[in-house]
Amino acid sequence: MSPPSGHLLWGDGVPLQQLPVELPVSFDVVVVLVIVAAVFVLFFTQPVPIDATAVALVVVLAILGEWTGVSPAEAVSGFSNPATLTVLAMFVLSEGVRRTGVIQILTRKLVAFAGDNEFRQLLATVTLSGPTAGVVSNVSIVAVLIPAVMNLARKTKRSPSKLLIPLSFASMLGGMLTVIGTITNLLASEVWVQVGGPDAQPFSLLEFTQLGAVVLLVGIVYLLTVGRYLTPARIQPAESPTDSFGMADYLTDVVVMEDSPLVGSRVTELHDRDLDVDVFQIVRGNRTLTRGLGSERIQSGDVLSVRADQETLQEVLEQEHLQLLPEVMESAAEDEEPLPPGFSPQRHDWGGIDAESSGTSAADETASESTETDGDETNEEEGEDEKIELTEVVLLPGPWSSRRSGVTDFERDYDVTVLAIRRGDEVIRQRLREVRLQAGDVILVQAADQVLDHIARDANVAVSTDDRWEDFDRSKIPVALGILAGVLGLAAFEVFTLVISALTGVAAMFFTGILTPEEAYGAIDWEVIFMVAGVIPLGIAVEASGTSDVIADLVVSAGVLLPVIVVLGLFYLGTAVITEMISNSASVVLMLPIGVEVAGQLGANPFAFAMAVTFAASTPLLTPVGYQTNLMVYGPGGYKFTDFARVGAPLQLILTGVTTLGIVFFWGL
Secondary structure, three states: OOOOOOOOEEOOOEEHHHOOOOOOOOHHHHHHHHHHHHHHHHHHHOOOOHHHHHHHHHHHHHHOHHHHOOOHHHHOHHHOOHHHHHHHHHHHHHHHHHOOOHHHHHHHHHHHHHOOOHHHHHHHHHHHHHHHOOOOOHHHHHHHHHHHHHHHHHHOOOOOHHHHHHHHHHHHHHHHHOOOOOHHHHHHHHHHHHHOOOOOOOOOOOOOHHHHHHHHHHHHHHHHOHHHHHOOOOOOOOOOHHHHOOOOOOEEEEEEOOOOOOOOOEOOHHHHOOOOOEEEEEEEOOEEEOOOHHHOEOOOOOEEEEEOOHHHHHHHHHHHOEEEHHHHHHHHHHOOOOOOOOOOHHHHOOOOOOOOOOOOOHHHOOEEOOOOEEOOEEOOOOOOEEOEEEEEEEEOOOHHHHOOOEHHHHHHHHOOEEEEEEEOOEEEOOOHHHOEOOOOOEEEEEEEHHHHHHHOOOOOEEEEOOOOOOOOOHHHHHHHHHHHHHHHHHHHOOOOOHHHHHHHHHHHHHHOOOOOHHHHHHHOOHHHHHHHHHHHHHHHHHHHOOHHHHHHHHHHHHOOOOOHHHHHHHHHHHHHHHHHHOOHHHHHHHHHHHHHHHHHHHOOOHHHHHHHHHHHHHOOOOOOOOOHHHHHHHOOOOOOOOHHHHHHHHHHHHHHHHHHHHHHHHHOO
16 A cells, blocks of 8 residues: 655655654654754854755745645745735835934934043943834944944044944844834744734734833943943054054065066966965055056056065065065165166155054055056056045945855955955954955955945945945935834834834835835845745744644753743743854744743743743844844954853843843733
């Protein structure tokens, strides 16, 4: 007799579910647990982009529907789910508000209020980022505030590290003020509808605002007191980007002598010789060349601004017949040696570089870039003046989380020269072209002023330069804020559902001209959209397969002698720890059905456990990879991986108690 259609076979036609080995749980649970474990590993290690994992998850859940309990229609239901559409709409609404410049205006007021007092700087940072994150994407807020905080710290000669972890934590906690404050809140609302029983309703806009306000207030008090002293000052106060990256021994000006074998060769040929040297500027006569250097042919008398360590530099000087600029200038002053043809000492009358330290190169100076034609190369027209700047560029989460771009790709795409990379507490100054860029990296670049203006408009990066703001239409601020207020009002008074209210706001953004559809599409983090859509059917599988029942049995048996309130607190803490290892979305999808089942077995309020999961999954405080905003400040703050636990662990324990007691007080147990 042939097995029922849809059953996989083992050996001689024996259905896989009829294996002689008796499993401690049903085969359905085993399949779902294997899928969950695979998703954990893929989300944590990211050998492939997260959105690719999410799409694969949808396919696997549908193909194995016999055991996962997920039909093909349910597998793709995440793409039409209200939570997914609301997340998409909130990306657009946040971008509309950002494009009016209102956040930048608030940021300037923050800087003016903070002055050079460290406590006021910290107070201004957490009080601006926290409450605002309840209605505007905390990622957008942190992206704007990172450059402001770094510049403020540089001007007042303070460490930016003292402000950046508090910035991330406050924005994270502020996201718990409303259901639209974080993507996790919206997803938790949808999962609650699935598993909370026939009477379960989506979370209202202000469902947990009262507890969110308590949590934010407690967090701010902690950050201003205990947290202030636990937050390390990893980056020492510096007056320039080159100082903060420790580049004094890596940036040097050298002169190409007449007998140098480099004469006539292209700049890119230096890389072909496997030399760890990068040319980021050429001074030729009275002109400075910074663009298209890869194809530029080196000439006698050129002054090359290079990045190299001292050992490599010494090797290059000896083999390639180059000389340090200060030595050539000294020889010129004393008429000891003839100058190489093409060299103009008048161009370097500013004194160049400290001969002993090698100093920072002429890249810090204002120079003009003009035309040069050599063979098949054509530069810009002579006479066009450009200000050349060194600045820091922060790679924001989103595309960089899934890209496999290298430094060469970045330089080509953005028309800049990369001099160093900070990743956490590590500064990479050597073998830059072997580095794969990651979200959270801070890149020290040299670029023309106009190029940096263009980069500042890119939503995937944040440029840390004084007063480099987009040219916003301030007249649209009342319109954008009015639209956002209308969305919140329609949802709060339940005139429309949250998703319809949010989509109404998106339409209003389009019709008022605040955003074009193209700008809206560019503002959406499609990786997040695919991830949310992908993990929603995973929640269906956890519930339908009985996996939540099995795990709930284990939790209840382990806490059988504990009071229910203690089990609730431990469940909150356990969810927070799990969230550090996987995405917030996957954590809430996995843990919320289990929490509801645990509550059922304990005879407790299931909504209380749903709230514990929601708050814990939205506020992971222990690692830089637990939440997007943590990753964003990781590089700019120069933090060690453990610094987040150093500051966040005490706060996580405090919030475990505060949130647990708050849940019991507001909703009962």
